[in-house]
Structure formats: structure tokens, C-alpha cells
Amino acid sequence: MNEVIINGxxxxxxxxxxxxxxxxxxxHLDQLLIDGQIDSDQYSIILAVPPNTRDIPKYQRIKVKCIGYLQNNLWEQISLPLFARKKILFSPCNIAPIFGGDRQLLTIHDASVFGYPKTYTPMFLLKYRFILKTMGEIARIIFTDSDFSKKELMKYCSIPTEKIVVVPLGHEHILEIAADExxxxxxxxxxxxxxxxxxxQSAHKNYKGVMLATxxxxxxxxxxxxxxGTFSKVFKNMDASPDPTYVNLGYVNDQELRALYEHAACFIYASFYEGFGLPPLEAMACGCPVIASDIPALREVCGDVAVYCDPNNPDDIKKIIQAVLSNADLMNKMKCAxxxxxxxFNWEYTTIQIWDKxxxxxx
Known part of the structure; x- marks a missing residue:
């Protein structure tokens, strides 16, 4: 029996x-086990989680094990590698144990700590830059979400091209829940x-630019x-008198999110830097026209069906918004396309590609 440990x-x-x-x-890994596409007699998938983890999903075939006594970074860097030693360890969320050996696979979703550092605190930058460069050397395989992110990781972390595997994300999750209107x-x-x-609320999302435009x-x-989320830090230099046509909902659940996508006239994503762009993908899946930043990763996701704007130019964002919202025929074409x-983009493909590696x- 081959055990595969996943960082939970x-x-x-x-x-x-x-x-x-x-x-x-x-x-989807659990479903592949159920369907027999992963041989449960040959492979055992174990999701290792920290102690006192709440809201653990109920999987039918994947085993969940609470391990160790530590929490947070210490759990990930000490408890996890002790448990997973000499086994295959896959970490799906950017960080992995630096003393976990070379039988590791890691997904690094983007290189924003290098490509757009002003979003982050100095300590965060120090930690992530060190770990990403270190794991780029240690891990056997690095997954990332787009060709753009692959180029960025090669540029900033000197990871060999043959070590990086591009596997995009999927869209189905947003359609598998009922909209809460x-x-x-x-x-x-x-x-x-x-x-x-x-x-x-990260600065690279450029909500300030969107507000200036609107x-x-x-x-x-x-x-x-x-x-x-809350946006007080992003908008601290904005006019103290909020525009009455601006509404900050804060956190919304998935059911509410689907309803908001489906009823929006248009979705705008004027980010300065992205490694993929899941929200525009979700919006398109829900039939919502998309205005997106003219940056490489969003071009990969949205293809030729979005209308693109210059995120550094609020006037250009304004013109694009006006052009789209004033053209009903264009919006209908954007919805269908x-x-x-x-x-x-589908999660089964994503999962199979990763499992094959x-x-x-x-x-």
C-alpha cells in the first residue's frame, strides 16, 4: 500500500x-477513489491536519488524521514532516516543510511576493520568499496555476522549467450550490x-482604482x-464621505456569491497582479460579463471573451465600464461566450493531472 500524505x-x-x-x-480525489479511477487497494490518501482542526469535511475514502501537538507554522514545519517522513507529501497551498525531504510536491499559486511586494508586510515577505526559493530547490515537482506564474517562478526562484507543471483551476464549484438570493x-x-x-483586501486587487473610476x-x-472582506486599509486615503452608490458587503458565503454573480450587470477585476484569477472564472461560469485587467494571467483565464482595461489608469477603467454597461448586445454576447x-476549466482535469504526477x- 502506497501512502500519500496531503498537508491539511x-x-x-x-x-x-x-x-x-x-x-x-x-x-475530487475522494470522488476518484469512489469511482475506482484511483485504485484504493494500491493507494491510500491521508489528509494530515493540525490538532483542534474544526469543520473537517466528511470524505468517503480519504482518511483524515490529526497529528502532533503544535499549531500553525510550527505544526507545518515540525509535526507534519515527522509524520510524513519517507512518504510522498503534497502541499497544495504555497507553503511546505523545508525539512520534509525531496519526496514532496508543492503548489505555488503565484509569485506575488516577488512580483508585487508592496502588498505585504516585511516579515511576510521574508518568510515567503525564503520558503518559496528553498522549496523550489527541495520539492521534486512544483505545480502552478498559469503559464505566467511558471515564468515568474523561473525568474524569481530559479526553478528549472522541467520541474514546474502548469495545472489550471476549475469552475464547477460555483454552479454546484444553490444561489441564495x-x-x-x-x-x-x-x-x-x-x-x-x-x-x-490586498492592495494589488486595486479596489481603490475601481472606486476612483466609478x-x-x-x-x-x-x-x-x-x-x-474589510477594506479600511485599502481606502484609508479615500474621501471620508462614502459614495452612496458604493456598498461594501464584507464576507459573503458561496450561496450568496453565486447570487451576486448571476444578478450583476457586470463583474470587474482590475487587479494589478494575479497568478490565475478564480473570481473572473466564477463570474463567467455564472453568465456574468467580465471586465478584467490587461495582465497575462487574466488573459489566460478569460481569453477573448472579457473586455480588458489598464489597471493603472482609472480613466481607462471608467471608459471601459461605460462602454460595456451602455451596450446590451455586447453584454449578452459576453455572457454566452x-x-x-x-x-x-474543470476540477476533474486539475485533479487527474496532479494525481498523475x-x-x-x-x-
Whole structure:
């Protein structure tokens, strides 16, 4: 029996795109075991999690083991490698134990700590840059989400091209849940069209640029709806009198998120730096037209179905918003084309590609 250990620290973290990736991989690996596409007589998949981990998903075939007594970084760097020694260890969320040996696979989702460092604190930069460079040397295989991220990791971490495997993310998760439209009533979002954006509060998401663009539009007949966290740090230099057409929803659950995508006039993602771009993919899957930054990773995800803007130019963002929202025929074409584009990305393909590389280390 070949045991494959998966780093389950993501279960202790809030869900962003990185944790979503890990959750979907686990769910689909479990399904591959159920369907017999992974031979359960030959392979055992163990999800190792820190002590006191809450809300552990119920898998049918994947085993979950709480190990050690440490927490957070110490658990990941000490308890996990002690448990996984001499076994295959896969870490899906950027960080892996630096003393875990070379029988490791790691997903590094992007190189933003090098490519857009002003988003992060000095200590965070120091930690992540050290670990990414170190694991680039130690790990046998590095997965990443896009060709752009592969080039960035080769550039900043000197990882050989043959070691990096590009495996994009999937879209189906957003369609497998029922939309909770109560959020529309809660925030009175059915009265006027709204422009929607979502993500973390990191500066590279460029919410300030979007607000500058929308605030400069005279006789604005739409609202700007933002979801995904608190934004006080991002907007600390903005006018103290908030625009009444701007609504910050903060955290929303997946059911609410789907409803917001489906009812938005358009989704905007004016980020300065991305390794992939899961929110635009989700938006397209839900039939929402997408305005995206003209940056390489988003081009890979959205293809020719999004309308692109210069994230460094609020005036250009403004013009693109006005051009899209004033053209009903264009928006309808974007909706249909976006659904087809999203179907090119699926979690089963992602999972099979990763599992094939895991088994190649065993065989």
C-alpha cells in the first residue's frame, strides 16, 4: 500500500482562492477513489491536519488524521514532516516543510511576493520568499496555476522549467450550490444595476482604482458592490464621505456569491497582479460579463471573451465600464461566450493531472 500524505493546514484557514483550490482537490480525489479511477487497494490518501482542526469535511475514502501537538507554522514545519517522513507529501497551498525531504510536491499559486511586494508586510515577505526559493530547490515537482506564474517562478526562484507543471483551476464549484438570493433583498440590490467585484483586501486587487473610476462617472445609474472582506486599509486615503452608490458587503458565503454573480450587470477585476484569477472564472461560469485587467494571467483565464482595461489608469477603467454597461448586445454576447470559456476549466482535469504526477513519484 502506497501512502500519500496531503498537508491539511488549509482547513484551519479562511477560504480564499488558495484554500478553495485545496478543498476542491480533496473533494475530487475522494470522488476518484469512489469511482475506482484511483485504485484504493494500491493507494491510500491521508489528509494530515493540525490538532483542534474544526469543520473537517466528511470524505468517503480519504482518511483524515490529526497529528502532533503544535499549531500553525510550527505544526507545518515540525509535526507534519515527522509524520510524513519517507512518504510522498503534497502541499497544495504555497507553503511546505523545508525539512520534509525531496519526496514532496508543492503548489505555488503565484509569485506575488516577488512580483508585487508592496502588498505585504516585511516579515511576510521574508518568510515567503525564503520558503518559496528553498522549496523550489527541495520539492521534486512544483505545480502552478498559469503559464505566467511558471515564468515568474523561473525568474524569481530559479526553478528549472522541467520541474514546474502548469495545472489550471476549475469552475464547477460555483454552479454546484444553490444561489441564495436573499442577499439581494437584504441590501436592496434589485432596484438598480450593479457592478460587482470580489477578493481579499490586498492592495494589488486595486479596489481603490475601481472606486476612483466609478466615482468620476457623472449621472451614474449603477451601484458598485464589493464583497470579500474589510477594506479600511485599502481606502484609508479615500474621501471620508462614502459614495452612496458604493456598498461594501464584507464576507459573503458561496450561496450568496453565486447570487451576486448571476444578478450583476457586470463583474470587474482590475487587479494589478494575479497568478490565475478564480473570481473572473466564477463570474463567467455564472453568465456574468467580465471586465478584467490587461495582465497575462487574466488573459489566460478569460481569453477573448472579457473586455480588458489598464489597471493603472482609472480613466481607462471608467471608459471601459461605460462602454460595456451602455451596450446590451455586447453584454449578452459576453455572457454566452463567458459560459463557454469557463467550461474549458474543470476540477476533474486539475485533479487527474496532479494525481498523475504524484503517482509518477511512486512508480
Amino acid at each position: 493546514r488549509f482547513l484551519t484557514q479562511e477560504i480564499t482562492g488558495v484554500q478553495r483550490y485545496a478543498h476542491e482537490l480533496m473533494r 436573499r442577499i439581494l433583498k437584504k441590501y436592496n440590490l434589485s432596484q438598480r444595476p450593479y457592478l460587482f467585484t470580489v477578493g481579499s 466615482n468620476s462617472i457623472e449621472k451614474k445609474d449603477f451601484d458598485l458592490i464589493v464583497a470579500g 463567458g459560459i463557454k470559456q469557463a467550461q474549458k 504524484i503517482t509518477s513519484m511512486i512508480d
